[in-house]
Amino acid sequence: MMRATLVLLVRELKKWFGRKPVLVMSLLTPVLWIALFGKSLNLTNMLMPPGSLEGISPEMMKILEEMVTARLIELFGTTDYFTYISSGMLVVFAVFQGMFSGISIIFDKRLGYMDRLLVAPIPRLSIWLSKILAVAVRVTLLSLLLLAVSLLLGMNLKEGIGVIDLLASWSYIVLLAMTIASLYALLSFYADNQEIVFAAGNLLNLPLMFTSSAMFPVEQMPDWLQKLASANPVTFAADLVRYHLIGRPVGDYTAELVKLVVIALVMLVVSGWASLRWMNNR
Amino acid sequence: MRREECAVETIKLEKTYKNGVKALKGVSFCIRVGEIFSLLGPNGAGKTTTVKILSTLIKPSGGTAYVGGYNVVEESSKVRKIIGIVPQDLTADDEMTGYDNVYVQARLHGLSRNEAKKKTEEVLEFMGLLEAANRKARTYSGGMRKRLEIAMSLVHSPRLLFLDEPTLGLDVQSRRHLWDLIRKLKMEGTTILLTTHYMEEADALSDRIAIIDLGKVVALGSPEELKARLGGDRIYIKPVLNQDLISIKERLERKGYEVSILNGEVIVKVKKAEDSLFDIINLLRDSKISSLRISKPNLEDVFLELTGRKLRDEEPLDSFRYRIHSMRVRR
Numbered sequence A: 001m002m003r004a005t006l007v008l009l010v011r012e013l014k015k016w017f018g019r020k021p022v023l024v025m026s027l028l029t030p031v032l033w034i035a036l037f038g039k040s041l042n043l044t045n046m047l048m049p050p051g052s053l054e055g056i057s058p059e060m061m062k063i064l065e066e067m068v069t070a071r072l073i074e075l076f077g078t079t080d081y082f083t084y085i086s087s088g089m090l091v092v093f094a095v096f097q098g099m100f101s102g103i104s105i106i107f108d109k110r111l112g113y114m115d116r117l118l119v120a121p122i123p124r125l126s127i128w129l130s131k132i133l134a135v136a137v138r139v140t141l142l143s144l145l146l147l148a149v150s151l152l153l154g155m156n157l158k159e160g161i162g163v164i165d166l167l168a169s170w171s172y173i174v175l176l177a178m179t180i181a182s183l184y185a186l187l188s189f190y191a192d193n194q195e196i197v198f199a200a201g202n203l204l205n206l207p208l209m210f211t212s213s214a215m216f217p218v219e220q221m222p223d224w225l226q227k228l229a230s231a232n233p234v235t236f237a238a239d240l241v242r243y244h245l246i247g248r249p250v251g252d253y254t255a256e257l258v259k260l261v262v263i264a265l266v267m268l269v270v271s272g273w274a275s276l277r278w279m280n281n282r
Numbered sequence B: 001m002r003r004e005e006c007a008v009e010t011i012k013l014e015k016t017y018k019n020g021v022k023a024l025k026g027v028s029f030c031i032r033v034g035e036i037f038s039l040l041g042p043n044g045a046g047k048t049t050t051v052k053i054l055s056t057l058i059k060p061s062g063g064t065a066y067v068g069g070y071n072v073v074e075e076s077s078k079v080r081k082i083i084g085i086v087p088q089d090l091t092a093d094d095e096m097t098g099y100d101n102v103y104v105q106a107r108l109h110g111l112s113r114n115e116a117k118k119k120t121e122e123v124l125e126f127m128g129l130l131e132a133a134n135r136k137a138r139t140y141s142g143g144m145r146k147r148l149e150i151a152m153s154l155v156h157s158p159r160l161l162f163l164d165e166p167t168l169g170l171d172v173q174s175r176r177h178l179w180d181l182i183r184k185l186k187m188e189g190t191t192i193l194l195t196t197h198y199m200e201e202a203d204a205l206s207d208r209i210a211i212i213d214l215g216k217v218v219a220l221g222s223p224e225e226l227k228a229r230l231g232g233d234r235i236y237i238k239p240v241l242n243q244d245l246i247s248i249k250e251r252l253e254r255k256g257y258e259v260s261i262l263n264g265e266v267i268v269k270v271k272k273a274e275d276s277l278f279d280i281i282n283l284l285r286d287s288k289i290s291s292l293r294i295s296k297p298n299l300e301d302v303f304l305e306l307t308g309r310k311l312r313d314e315e316p317l318d319s320f321r322y323r324i325h326s327m328r329v330r331r
């Protein structure tokens, strides 16, 4: 099982690295997002009193500034939105990368390569597993790159951050990516054309992203959105990763962790089981 | 119930696809160890469906099949170990090099890194692809891609090889090349299942043929046996002088041959022309003969006789009607 999975995983990665333009673009996209989106939205400046407001005493100004800062810290855990958003981006891109399991499966089916794999003397689950793990590896590499770029652009990690924090963040990001990859894998085994996968991507990615705490804090959302966000695995991952990377407090660490792990396990089991079923019943 | 001598045995195999198409309606045959066995039939006959079931890609809706003694449904993983398959549609990964395509197959079949490397180079060389090995499969020509498919299916030295319409779309030269290769594999002891809708191909390569139509085997036997169903070969004899026709006819009839005269030629109906030719020439050694030719019924004729339809729309190449021109028989 592990042997076949490894052979297939190497194939996936070799293909990814083999297409240089695709590789460069897929690395550049998140970097641009972080650099442009993260930097253009400067909340601290936005929330300062308007320049037209005259006659404010310096004491008053100081109070206003303190208010804004306190509110920002309350919501974002930092006065610096860039730090908030770049930690969220790590999670968002894990979601985006999840789609590649599906695309890869669809192409293997289209090219007939899937038939080759299905007549090879290997456990068929390893075909599915290699797609999920390929996403995990991609996300790992992308996250490292993203983190490096974010730090260059001024992201502030929490004080006294340790190896444990980094490892924990990495596991949560990868766990989320595998959850999403499971979803797309399941979809792609049963779908017979690639458009379904792209359509599902367009349909799911934005809601997953915006009904979570990845971009904006849940606390300032309307009620109904808060409900959605509190069931979204992206929220759990984002909250947990932020806690470890930038030190933003998380409501109930254990609860969020348990929910993230349970959702991931359920998705993985369902996806693996259903994919195997597709392979075995034709 | 399965028989030991069969490398592949199907018993009343049925397949109904999810959309309701009945592709197989009880297909039974036995492929003997070491032979080249062909499924010959028109498009849609159920050849690919049969191969897919035997290679464990799809499940039969009824009946059973054994490959190498293993049940294709219950022991599918054992079946996959011993077979190589060249599917009708291409399966190589365009985005990988020829080398990687073959190497991954070798690794998936359990070869160690070193073994896989060695075998990959070996089959690529055998298939004449060593030079193009490091190019992406996308850049290969049609013939090269087919050879790559074969390399991918041979890298683990399978005991049984399934070839589904392997020469479809190949030019004449590549086709001959492939025929030689198939014969070579047989010599090395590989049992081969070949599907084709070219009757010349089935005739030239097969030890035995199952003619399949609309999901059923309509005839099974060696090419000679199948053709013998049409009553055998005909030998056409043209004397130099027309007045000799009668005497030639009578002389042959006295020896028990079935003879008729048509368009200035004496026609002798025999079981197998090769076996009777010497005897006939011997009988006619005193006559002045201007030409002598043999006509053999082909599998196209057999299919027509069995189903009332043609094997395919185009006219088949006339490669099995040979002529012996101006063969003068003296003294």
Ligand SMILES: Nc1ncnc2c1ncn2[C@@H]1O[C@H](COP(=O)(O)OP(=O)(O)O)[C@@H](O)[C@H]1O
Binding pocket: B017, B018, B019, B021, B022, B023, B041, B042, B043, B044, B045, B046, B047, B048, B049, B050
């Ligand atoms: N996946 C499928 N779904 C539905 N019908 C199919 C499928 N594959 C083949 N068929 C039908 O089954 C019949 C036999 O097809 P096939 O086995 O491909 O024949 P051949 O290989 O002899 O040309 C045809 O009528 C074909 O249309």
Ligand SMILES: [Mg+2]
Binding pocket: B044, B047, B048, B049, B088, B164, B165
């Ligand atoms: Mg076919």
